[in-house]
Structures are given as structure tokens and as C-alpha cells.
Amino acid sequence: MTLAAEHGLDWTSRIDRRGTAAGPRRSWASTHPFEPRATPFNDSVGLRxxxxxxxxxxxxxxxxxxxxxxxxxxxxxxxxxxxxxxxxxxxxxxxxxxxxxxxxxxxxxxxxxxxxxxxxxxxxxxxxxxxxxxxxxxxxxxxxxxxxxxxxxxxxxxxxxxxxxxxxxxxxxxxxKGYSMMRTIVVGERQDVERVVDDLARAPYHGYHVSGICLPSIDRAEPLDGIPVVGALADVPQVVVDRAVEVVVVAGSHLSGEGLRRLSWALDRAGAQLIVVPDIIEVARPRLTVRPTAGLSLLQVEVGAPRRRMIAKAALDRSVGTALMLVAAPVVALAAIAVRLTSPGPAFYRQTRIGVDGRTFTMWKLRSMYVDADSRLAGLRPESDGAGVLFKMRDDPRVTRVGKVLRRYSIDELPQLLNVVTGDMSLVGPRPPLAAEVAEYDDPVHRRLRVKPGLTGLWQVSGRSDLTWDESVRLDLRYVDNWSVTMDLVILWKTIRAVFLGSGAY
Structure with missing residues (x-):
């Protein structure tokens, strides 16, 4: 037995682990893939x-x-x-x-x-x-x-x-506030690591606190937004032990196949979880299924919603939509009277919008603007607070005093329950766009039209009008790719909170 084998060292420099490492290379399959030692990180781990x-x-x-x-x-x-x-x-x-x-x-x-x-x-x-x-x-x-x-x-x-x-x-x-988090390191090429770190930082409630990153090589490795480079790929098991890491997230495809399998062996001994981020983005359960076949783990991606899920969503829309419309009828009636008494013009506003697969329909709202709002839009476009194809203005002079109240609590949207009951819209889905907006869509954004537009959606519970165009598109595409009846129920629940708080509405 060689000296390298005796100490669990692996000098073969497999392709998945090439690059300059911070410490000696140890075989991830050996009985000693790391050296146990006390550090300031694992000596006092705190409230993880x-x-x-x-x-x-x-x-x-x-x-x-x-x-x-x-x-x-x-x-x-x-x-x-x-x-x-x-x-x-x-x-x-x-x-x-x-x-x-x-x-x-x-x-x-x-x-x-x-x-x-x-x-x-x-x-x-x-x-x-x-x-x-x-x-x-x-x-x-x-x-x-x-x-x-x-x-x-x-x-x-x-x-x-x-x-x-x-x-x-x-x-x-x-x-x-940074408590009760899982100490996490992200492993992979820099561009892949950067994407994952950014996504995890935006959602701290999931509990992943990225305390370091590991790149293929530590040569010229600069910190990423203040997160230090704590080692190379070959150093991952040692980093896990030294820094009391609970989760290792592998991003991209630099580490794959046999190397990924061997890393799982090392992390078994180090006591950390292994999470692999697939190259296909914004796709989650229930669309992903792992199918063990011929000794392989095949990741099957559902490309379309099954009919039973479509039927369940339609049943939810019609039943809950009808119940909500009956409950909301007195509120809509009172709001309509307030609109008529405070500004000239009809109480309701109807507009042609683009629905599922590009079909047009007439969307109903309570009128929250003056009757000449459409003709004044062109002159206000240079002052838009929005981005992309949307026009958004925090202090829009076209909005009436009553309209500001209706918009803050989304009362002006309640007549769209009629669109839900008639099947033109869903309770949950992307925002119903105008034909002029669709004409300016970039190619991937057309995916928003694959499902019915919704009375509420991920955009509603994630910031409403405070979101940029790119953020709205990202949330809509995430919904279209991953929607389920359970997700719809969760979004409806969160919408109630967002509406009562009036956050991001103007």
C-alpha cells in the first residue's frame, strides 16, 4: 500500500476535482475523507x-x-x-x-x-x-x-x-434576523454559484445561510458579495467539518457523475446534507420525478399539467369564485355607488385583455380612474415608475380619490370574479395583459399565456406594483411552470394578508 493510500490521499486528480486546493487531496471514498480538528466555527456553533x-x-x-x-x-x-x-x-x-x-x-x-x-x-x-x-x-x-x-x-x-x-x-x-439557519456552502463554477447564492439570499425563510463558497480552484478566487471562498472542490469535506456546515449545495454541472457520487460518500461521514441544483431552472415539484432505470437516476420533467389537475383547478375556480362573488356583491355595490357619486362616468370599466393561448376576452373592473384616463396615457408614459412593457405610476393623476382606496385594497378587482366564473380567468394566474403589452414581449415571456390569467398570483403576494418587470416575469413563469391546486390555495391565503396590509398597491 502506498503512502497516499495509507493516509486516504487521492493523487489521481479526477477531472471533477482539478484545480488548486487549499489543503491536501483526500479520497472522498476513503475512511478518512477529512481531518477532524477544532476550529472557531465548529467549536461554538451557536443557534443553527x-x-x-x-x-x-x-x-x-x-x-x-x-x-x-x-x-x-x-x-x-x-x-x-x-x-x-x-x-x-x-x-x-x-x-x-x-x-x-x-x-x-x-x-x-x-x-x-x-x-x-x-x-x-x-x-x-x-x-x-x-x-x-x-x-x-x-x-x-x-x-x-x-x-x-x-x-x-x-x-x-x-x-x-x-x-x-x-x-x-x-x-x-x-x-x-439570521437565527435558526442551516449553515450552507455552495459549490460549483462561479456563475452557477452566483445564481444560487442570489436566489437563496432572496428567500431567507427557507433557512439556508450561505457562509462560504467552493470553486473549482482557489487561484484568483475573489469573494462573492462578501461571501468568502473557503476552498476548492477537493476541500469540500474538510470545509464541512471545519466550519460545521449542515448543507452542501452543488450548482451547475462542473461536479457530476462519479465525482458527485463520491462526494455524497464523504458527506455521509462528515454529517452534512447534499443538495444538487439541476441545470433546468425554476422547475420544482410536482413536475420532477426521479426514475431509477438501468442503474441510473433519470430526472423526468412533466411538460404539461395532467387532465385531473386541470379539472381540479377549474372546479376550484368555479366553486370558490361563485362563493366569493356572492359574498363580494354588497361590497361591489357600495363601491359602485361611491364611484358614481364622486366622479362622472360609469361605475364599471371594461377592457379587452389577452387570455390563455392568446385568446381575447372582456375584463371587468370597478372604475378607479377618470373617464379620460386612456387618452391621457400617452402623455404620462415618460413619467412611468415601471420597467419593461408595463406602465406604473405611484402618484397617477388619472386615479380618483375613491379609486385610490379601491386600488389599495384591490376592491376594484372584485368584478373580475365574474370573469373567473365564466371561465375567462382563474382565481390564480399571471396578470392579464393588454394586447399592446403582448406585442412587446420577449420570446420567453409568451409562456405566460399558457395558463388562464388570474385574479391574483405570485406577483400579488410578492410585492404587487413594487415589483420590476423582470421580477414580475420571473414570478409568472415560475407559476406557469409549477402551478398546482395546493399552490393556488397557498397563494389565495397569502393574498388575503397582502390585500389587508395594502402593500405594494397604487
Whole structure:
């Protein structure tokens, strides 16, 4: 055995790991892919996600258990009175619900605090629990109240979701201040690393704090926006140990194939997660599926939404849209009266917009501008606050006093619920464009027309009129490529908050 092999050193300089490294090259497949040593970073790690994840798990479990006890007691006491059997049932309900959530992976650290998995686990647990109660009632002829099944279980799920959501919001506020973050390094070519670092910095609530980057070589390696270059590709396992890194993000294709596989072996020993950013951008679940075939991991990309998802979205639009239109009718009526009394002209404004696949339709709004607004637009274009093809003006002189209030709280958009019910629009989707705007689209922007335009969308919950044109396009394309009914429900929920806060509306 050579000296290099004895010390776990790899002098073969594989193509994935070429370049000047900061330390000795160690085989990522060896039993010693790094040298354990104390550093200022791993000696005192502070409040990382690894340090608080267990506490977050305990709180999540406590929320579920407390809600189950409260709901079980509230249902059982009126039905069977207050006694030991009621307390026993409440305790059993708490234990059973927690067990079902755990089976659905609702307490795993990797699923908590980010993404829909923990909420889906609560929903699956509630559905499973309800089915079990009905099965026991039918099979054993047990006297299980329908109130418990059709009232208690939905209440349990709803309250648990609300508690989980409030708990997550607290975590997101902490992460916005730099706490409870996962120490992360990004690995790859500089241009690939820069893109990933920028995306992660814009969304700190996901919990990735990039503390360093590793490039193919440390020769002439300049810091990236204040983030230091902490090593070359060959140094990654040692950097993970020295800096107490929890996540390694591999960007681009410089490190791939066998090299990526060997890195996963080294990180297994170093105790860090490995995340690979695919070259295809802005595509996420449910469009991506890994299919193991012939010893390969094939990444299948869904190129179009399946029919069942289209039907579900249409059903959501028609049912919820109709309900919202009925609820909003008195508000629209009062707003229409206010518009008519405060400025000359009709209460409603209609305009031709471009819909799905380029088809035109008539969009309805409450009039928020003076009747000569369209004729005054050309003279105001040089003062636009927007970018790209959109005209935006923070203090638009064409907007009436009542119109400013209507726009701030998106009341002027409520008549578009009629467009949703008739099928021209969706509750969630890209902003409905004008024909003049579509004529100025760059080639990729036409992808926005693949789905129905929406009453609200990612742009609505991410800044509204405060967004630049490029940011709006990026969000719209992300939605078109990744939409799902679950995403629509989340956006609708966030829209309520954005509307009441009136952020980014003018």
C-alpha cells in the first residue's frame, strides 16, 4: 500500500476535482475523507437549525397533542359528560393523532419549517383518523357519534394547521434576523454559484445561510458579495467539518457523475446534507420525478399539467369564485355607488385583455380612474415608475380619490370574479395583459399565456406594483411552470394578508 493510500490521499486528480486546493487531496471514498480538528466555527456553533430543530419538533408535537385534547374534550363532554372516560378518550385522541402525524412524517426535521410536507402530514393524519373511526363504527357496531367524525376531526385538522402555521411564522421571523439557519456552502463554477447564492439570499425563510463558497480552484478566487471562498472542490469535506456546515449545495454541472457520487460518500461521514441544483431552472415539484432505470437516476420533467389537475383547478375556480362573488356583491355595490357619486362616468370599466393561448376576452373592473384616463396615457408614459412593457405610476393623476382606496385594497378587482366564473380567468394566474403589452414581449415571456390569467398570483403576494418587470416575469413563469391546486390555495391565503396590509398597491 502506498503512502497516499495509507493516509486516504487521492493523487489521481479526477477531472471533477482539478484545480488548486487549499489543503491536501483526500479520497472522498476513503475512511478518512477529512481531518477532524477544532476550529472557531465548529467549536461554538451557536443557534443553527441543528441546534433548534429538536425544540421545533417538540413544539409541533405539543401543538398537535394540545389541539387533540381540546377538541376531544369539547366534543365528549356535551355527549357523555365530564368523567374519567372523557379524560381517557381525550388522551387517546391526542396519542392517536400524534401517532398518525408521525407516520405521515409530520415531525421530521427535514420537513419542518419549510415546504408543504408538514401540513400535508396533518391532513393525511386527519383523513386517516376519520376513516379509522368510521371503520371501527361499522365493523364493531360501536356507538361513535357522527359529531365526533364529521365535526371533531375537521376541527382538529383545522386548528392543528392554524397552530402549525403560526409556529412556522415565528420561525420565519427568526430566520429573517439570521437565527435558526442551516449553515450552507455552495459549490460549483462561479456563475452557477452566483445564481444560487442570489436566489437563496432572496428567500431567507427557507433557512439556508450561505457562509462560504467552493470553486473549482482557489487561484484568483475573489469573494462573492462578501461571501468568502473557503476552498476548492477537493476541500469540500474538510470545509464541512471545519466550519460545521449542515448543507452542501452543488450548482451547475462542473461536479457530476462519479465525482458527485463520491462526494455524497464523504458527506455521509462528515454529517452534512447534499443538495444538487439541476441545470433546468425554476422547475420544482410536482413536475420532477426521479426514475431509477438501468442503474441510473433519470430526472423526468412533466411538460404539461395532467387532465385531473386541470379539472381540479377549474372546479376550484368555479366553486370558490361563485362563493366569493356572492359574498363580494354588497361590497361591489357600495363601491359602485361611491364611484358614481364622486366622479362622472360609469361605475364599471371594461377592457379587452389577452387570455390563455392568446385568446381575447372582456375584463371587468370597478372604475378607479377618470373617464379620460386612456387618452391621457400617452402623455404620462415618460413619467412611468415601471420597467419593461408595463406602465406604473405611484402618484397617477388619472386615479380618483375613491379609486385610490379601491386600488389599495384591490376592491376594484372584485368584478373580475365574474370573469373567473365564466371561465375567462382563474382565481390564480399571471396578470392579464393588454394586447399592446403582448406585442412587446420577449420570446420567453409568451409562456405566460399558457395558463388562464388570474385574479391574483405570485406577483400579488410578492410585492404587487413594487415589483420590476423582470421580477414580475420571473414570478409568472415560475407559476406557469409549477402551478398546482395546493399552490393556488397557498397563494389565495397569502393574498388575503397582502390585500389587508395594502402593500405594494397604487
Amino acid at each position: 437549525w441543528a441546534d433548534v430543530a429538536a425544540s421545533y419538533q417538540r413544539v409541533a408535537l405539543s401543538i398537535d397533542a394540545a389541539v387533540a385534547v381540546a377538541v376531544g374534550t369539547a366534543i365528549m363532554v356535551p355527549l357523555y359528560g365530564n368523567g374519567p372516560h372523557t379524560a381517557a378518550f381525550a388522551a387517546a385522541a391526542a396519542a392517536g393523532f400524534v401517532l398518525l402525524v408521525a407516520i405521515a412524517h409530520g415531525y421530521e426535521a427535514r420537513t419542518l419549517g419549510d415546504g408543504p410536507t408538514e401540513f400535508q402530514a396533518v391532513l393525511r393524519a386527519g383523513l386517516t383518523g376519520g376513516m379509522l373511526l368510521m371503520g371501527v363504527s361499522y365493523t364493531l357496531q360501536a356507538d361513535i357519534s357522527r359529531t365526533l367524525i364529521f365535526g371533531g376531526v375537521p376541527a382538529l385538522v383545522l386548528l392543528s394547521l392554524v397552530g402549525r402555521y403560526a409556529h412556522r411564522q415565528m420561525l420565519h421571523r427568526h430566520r429573517a
